[in-house]
Amino acid sequence: xxxxxxxxxxxxxxxxxxxxxxxxxxxxxxxxxxxxxxxxxxxxxxxxxxxxxxxxxxxxxxxxxxxxxxxxxxxxxxxxxxxxxxxxxxxxxxxxxxxxxxxxxxxxxxxxxxxxxxxxxxxxxxxxxxxxxxxxxxxxxxxxxxxxxxxxxxxxxxxxxxxxxxxxxxxxxxxxxxxxxxxxxxxxxxxxxxxxxxxxxxxxxxxxxxxxxxxxxxxxxxxxxxxxxxxxxxxxxxxxxxxxxxxxxxxxxxxxxxxxxxxxxxxxxxxxxxxxxxxxxxxxxxxxxxxxxxxxxxxxxxxxxxxxxxxxxxxxxxxxxxxxxxxxxxxxxxxxxxxxxxxxxxxxxxxxxxxxxxxxxxx
Amino acid sequence: xxxxxxxxxxxxxxxxxxxxxxxxxxxxxxxxxxxxxxxxxxxxxxxxxxxxxxxxxxxxxxxxxxxxxxxxxxxxxxxxxxxxxxxxxxxxxxxxxxxxxxxxxxxxxxxxxxxxxxxxxxxxxxxxxxxxxxxxxxxxxxxxxxxxxxxxxxxxxxxxxxxxxxxxxxxxxxxxxxxxxxxxxxxxxxxxxxxxxxxxxxxxxxxxxxxxxxxxxxxxxxxxxxxxxxxxxxxxxxxxxxxxxxxxxxxxxxxxxxxxxxxxxxxxxxxxxxxxxxxxxxxxxxx
Numbered sequence: 037x038x039x040x041x042x043x044x045x046x047x048x049x050x051x052x053x054x055x056x057x058x059x060x061x062x063x064x065x066x067x068x069x070x071x072x073x074x075x076x077x078x079x080x081x082x083x084x085x086x087x088x089x090x091x092x093x094x095x096x097x098x099x100x101x102x103x104x105x106x107x108x109x110x111x112x113x114x115x116x117x118x119x120x121x122x123x124x125x126x127x128x129x130x131x132x133x134x135x136x137x138x139x140x141x142x143x144x145x146x147x148x149x150x151x152x153x154x155x156x157x158x159x160x161x162x163x164x165x166x167x168x169x170x171x172x173x174x175x176x177x178x179x180x181x182x183x184x185x186x187x188x189x190x191x192x193x194x195x196x197x198x199x200x201x202x203x204x205x206x207x208x209x210x211x212x213x214x215x216x217x218x219x220x221x222x223x224x225x226x227x228x229x230x231x232x233x234x235x236x237x238x239x240x241x242x243x244x245x246x247x248x249x250x251x252x253x254x255x256x257x258x259x260x261x262x263x264x265x266x267x268x269x270x271x272x273x274x275x276x277x278x279x280x281x282x283x284x285x286x287x288x289x290x291x292x293x294x295x296x297x298x299x300x301x302x303x304x305x306x307x308x309x310x311x312x313x314x315x316x317x318x319x320x321x322x323x324x325x326x327x328x329x330x331x332x333x334x335x336x337x338x339x340x341x342x343x344x345x346x347x348x349x350x351x352x353x354x355x356x357x358x359x360x361x362x363x364x365x366x367x368x369x370x371x372x373x374x375x376x377x378x379x380x381x382x383x384x385x386x387x388x389x390x391x392x393x394x395x396x397x398x399x
Numbered sequence: 400x401x402x403x404x405x406x407x408x409x410x411x412x413x414x415x416x417x418x419x420x421x422x423x424x425x426x427x428x429x430x431x432x433x434x435x436x437x438x439x440x441x442x443x444x445x446x447x448x449x450x451x452x453x454x455x456x457x458x459x460x461x462x463x464x465x466x467x468x469x470x471x472x473x474x475x476x477x478x479x480x481x482x483x484x485x486x487x488x489x490x491x492x493x494x495x496x497x498x499x500x501x502x503x504x505x506x507x508x509x510x511x512x513x514x515x516x517x518x519x520x521x522x523x524x525x526x527x528x529x530x531x532x533x534x535x536x537x538x539x540x541x542x543x544x545x546x547x548x549x550x551x552x553x554x555x556x557x558x559x560x561x562x563x564x565x566x567x568x569x570x571x572x573x574x575x576x577x578x579x580x581x582x583x584x585x586x587x588x589x590x591x592x593x594x595x596x597x598x599x600x601x602x603x604x605x606x607x608x609x610x611x612x613x614x615x616x617x618x619x620x621x622x623x624x625x626x627x628x629x630x631x632x633x634x635x636x637x638x639x640x641x642x643x644x645x646x647x648x649x650x651x652x653x654x655x656x657x658x659x660x661x662x663x664x665x666x667x668x669x670x671x672x673x674x675x676x677x678x679x680x681x682x683x684x685x686x
Contacts, residue, residue, distance in 0.1 A: 094583050114586040115594075127584035131602045140598075144589035188588065 043228030044195035051100035062252035078249035120189035135169035299362035443654035453655035474619035485566035573607025
């Protein structure tokens with residue numbers, strides 16, 4: 037397939053959408069770079085789909101601006117925007133064959149039949165469905181239908197592809213295969229992908245950057261590592277992966293590290309701001325980054341340590357999962373890779389845990 | 400011995416229930432519909448002895464040929480009229496959320512009034528000094544009243560009005576079943592609103608169009624009251640001819656004409672069922 041060139045850049049500025057004065061999108065500003073795979077991630081009702089629909093042109097913003105490649109598209113009907121779109125329910129035309137479905141956008145652009153057939157053939161190959169051109173959508177499986185929808189969305193070489201939970205209706209195995217294929221397709225085509233999902237694992241696996249949305253606003257934008265290692269809010273820390281939350285009182289600052297008192301221990305945490313001494317704050321850390329010390333575990337990196345009581349121990353195959361209780365009663369989770377060589381903890385055992393300061397974030 | 404008796408009994412009983420539920424209607428239809436139709440058909444073969452003469456003479460019967468074609472012609476015009484007027488209404492019914500109940504009431508209201516009353520209403524409207532003529536004259540379009548009542552046009556207008564719901568409802572039903580994301584997909588893929596309608600909405604609504612067309616055409620074939628009341632004296636339809644023959648106690652010929660009318664309707668329904676795409680119109684609209 038010929039090179040499509042780089043993808044479009046999309047700039048959302050203070051984008052708002054209200055229905056009967058209820059804001060679905062309450063002021064979203066986001067710069068999506070050319071050729072990027074950006075995911076809008078959020079729970080249902082967070083405004084991610086509404087945002088996507090406004091970019092596609094199916095919804096009109098109440099306020100704010102959408103610019104594609106620097107040109108505002110607000111008020112431009114969808115059929116002039118030249119954007120590829122994949123819907124959750126595939127939205128294949130049931131009365132047209134696979135070939136006719138994929139050729140549909142080319143036909144709208146007045147492309148003659150022979151040329152159309154050639155591009156349709158290439159698109160079918162790209163999604164691994166050569167030979168399926170004569171079938172009707174109802175004769176295909178869900179996964180095959182979604183591949184046809186994908187082929188139809190890229191056959192006219194748009195510079196921007198929008199996807200609204202495209203894998204939501206598929207089973208896990210198929211979903212994982214298609215995730216990899218979409219990544220490959222993204223790398224091959226070099227166009228900009230904007231992907232909507234509520235599945236955080238899917239977002240982490242596929243995206244260059246993720247915009248986490250909540251209540252119509254962008255809570256945080258960043259690479260998967262950024263969001264996982266340095267969540268900026270309690271919502272992001274809780275929504276992406278599993279997190280422990282420790283209420284603490286600020287005692288001082290050491291360069292960029294905040295020193296806080298928490299559960300009778302002194303805990304250090306990474307902190308972007310400069311909280312004042314005495315502030316009540318919330319620290320977060322990931323369960324798989326906690327370790328039992330047995331009074332001995334050491335590391336060259338700075339650590340936090342805390343005394344805890346084991347309240348629940350679950351063996352889950354690849355890992356063991358422990359519920360712990362800190363001195364003041366805060367519940368924590370610790371995940372440890374399982375090994376026959378590691379002693380399993382008993383419920384009621386009093387022990388010490390440690391974790392890196394770098395893995396402790398003030399949110 | 401293998402199957403316990405209560406189980407076997409309840410199994411047989413379950414299979415009988417549907418027949419029992421349908422039985423009262425089936426018996427009613429047999430006694431008051433199937434038997435009379437059968438006796439009528441029998442009558443058409445006696446003149447007065449057993450003969451096919453009623454049927455064999457039809458091709459040379461000038462009056463019959465004229466009436467038959469007039470009936471078909473009227474039905475075609477009325478079907479086209481309801482289709483052209485009904486499709487946009489069906490589209491509006493499905494597309495507008497707020498106006499839909501109002502549109503539905505406007506469609507259904509005349510539906511609940513008797514055909515006789517509505518035909519009288521058309522007589523009042525289209526009469527020599529009816530509302531239409533008076534209004535046209537007052538507006539200066541006409542110098543003297545034009546002849547509207549008792550013309551083929553009057554029949555066609557009145558029949559279109561009466562049969563419109565039978566066209567609108569199946570089409571609206573088919574339109575309602577089209578996934579709204581298909582129109583969005585088409586628009587996103589570059590189809591203009593007109594292109595989306597022509598390439599996606601219209602083809603997907605064809606089962607409803609087929610069902611409505613069939614329904615209206617077959618009903619129009621047998622229309623009697625309206626053409627008799629507002630139609631022209633020379634534009635006689637098959638049903639009017641039948642009534643006329645019955646009046647003249649020409650039972651055998653009337654029965655033969657009825658058989659022809661019935662056969663025409665059955666042939667059209669049968670042919671429509673066989674057409675690809677239209678064949679499952681009723682199945683699809685029933686889904």
